[in-house]
Amino acid sequence: MPLNIDLHTHSFFSGDGVSSPEEMIASARRKGLHGFALTDHNTCKGIDYLLKKGLMREDGLPVDGFLIIPGVEISTDDGHLLCLGVTLPNMKGEPALEVCHAIHERGGLAIPAHPYDYFRAGIRQSVIETLPIDAMEVFNAATTFQHCNARAYKYAGAHGLPMTAGSDAHHERAIGTAYTVLDTDELSLENVMRQILQKNQLVMHPLTRFDKLRKTWNNWMRLRWRRNRKRHREE
Numbered sequence: 001m002p003l004n005i006d007l008h009t010h011s012f013f014s015g016d017g018v019s020s021p022e023e024m025i026a027s028a029r030r031k032g033l034h035g036f037a038l039t040d041h042n043t044c045k046g047i048d049y050l051l052k053k054g055l056m057r058e059d060g061l062p063v064d065g066f067l068i069i070p071g072v073e074i075s076t077d078d079g080h081l082l083c084l085g086v087t088l089p090n091m092k093g094e095p096a097l098e099v100c101h102a103i104h105e106r107g108g109l110a111i112p113a114h115p116y117d118y119f120r121a122g123i124r125q126s127v128i129e130t131l132p133i134d135a136m137e138v139f140n141a142a143t144t145f146q147h148c149n150a151r152a153y154k155y156a157g158a159h160g161l162p163m164t165a166g167s168d169a170h171h172e173r174a175i176g177t178a179y180t181v182l183d184t185d186e187l188s189l190e191n192v193m194r195q196i197l198q199k200n201q202l203v204m205h206p207l208t209r210f211d212k213l214r215k216t217w218n219n220w221m222r223l224r225w226r227r228n229r230k231r232h233r234e235e
Contacts, residue, residue, distance in 0.1 A: 003187055004203070005069070006036040006179040007196070008082060008113065008137065008166025013046035019172035021050050025066060027172035033179060034187055035067030037084050037166070039113075044072050044087040060189030067187050073113055074099050079123030080113040082137065085193045096123060100132050109196060111164060114140040115155070116148040125155065135196060139165035139204040141178040146206065165202040177205050 010017040011024055019027075021038065028036050040046050047070045050056035056068040071084045078096035086108035091099050100110040110133050115122045117140070123131075136156035139149045156163050169175040181201040184191040 001183070001185060001187075002201070003034040003182045003184060003192070004032055004176075004179050005067075005182055005192060006033055006167050006169070006176050007069070007084065007111075007164045008039055008073070008140065008168045009036045009175055010040050010073075010168070010170045011038060011046045013043055013049070014040040014170065016041070017170045019170075021046055021055065022053075023172040024169070024175055025055065025068075028175050029066060031176035033176050034065075035062065035069060035192070036175065036179075037069035037071040037082075039071040039073040039082055039084070041073050042075055042090050042092040044070070047071075047087055062187050065187070067189065067192065069189060069192060071108075075121065076123075078127045079115075079121045081123065082109075082111040082113045084109040084111060084196065085189065096127060096131055104132065109134040109193065111135045111137055112152075113137050114143050114148065114152075114168065116151040117143045117145070119144045122148065128155070133161070135162035135164050137166060138163040139178050139202055140168050141166070141174070141205060141207045142168040142170075143206070149204075162197050162199070163202060164196065164200075165204050167207070174207055177207055179203050 011021045038046050055063055070087050072088050074081050075092045076096040076099050077093055081096055081099055083103045086106040103110045112123045114120050136152055138153040138156050143149050164180050165178045167174050167177040182195040184195040
């Protein structure tokens with residue numbers, strides 16, 4: 001049974017995200033997704049929130065036919081790294097190799113996010129070659145230049161790495177722009193994690209210019225708020 005899963009999304013727990021987890025779920029359902037990975041920046045607060053709300057289960061089974069995959073996008077010292085299937089403490093600024101080890105110790109998958117997109121902290125190839133990664137994000141809908149996705153696709157193909165696609169949505173409107181089609185018999189965290197490591201179909205559409213502009217604006221406003229907050233503390 002083909003399952004449509006967006007493997008890279010952000011809620012307002014990311015800081016630069018806009019939508020609530022509930023809004024993300026509602027939008028994903030409308031678009032025909034069977035689930036998504038919640039990969040907020042350097043925090044798993046969204047996962048804790050969903051568990052408390054009963055919108056996600058500890059045993060990895062879906063709620064009302066919809067599956068949330070626990071995850072996080074870590075801003076490592078070498079670039080952004082997706083952790084799928086488990087939660088992590090805040091490891092922002094740690095070496096990517098140490099983060100990979102922490103992910104594997106917990107039974108998760110380590111996947112470079114938007115590699116080659118150095119405008120968005122993609123991990124460089126010289127570092128990727130030293131990491132025990134499990135798959136490669138070969139299509140990120142928010143990538144600055146499409147040739148970055150093409151380079152990731154070429155690298156993964158040459159090295160026999162499983163490939164994933166995700167929207168990198170920071171707003172409910174953008175979720176499902178890109179996703180991975182997983183052919184598995186059961187909608188569960190265990191089966192989905194196993195199937196990610198296989199050859200899968202990818203649905204690859206870039207974000208619209210409007211959604212990219214919205215994402216850039218949100219990032220700018222977040223940085224401005226942080227600078228103002230720091231200045232007020234110093235006064």
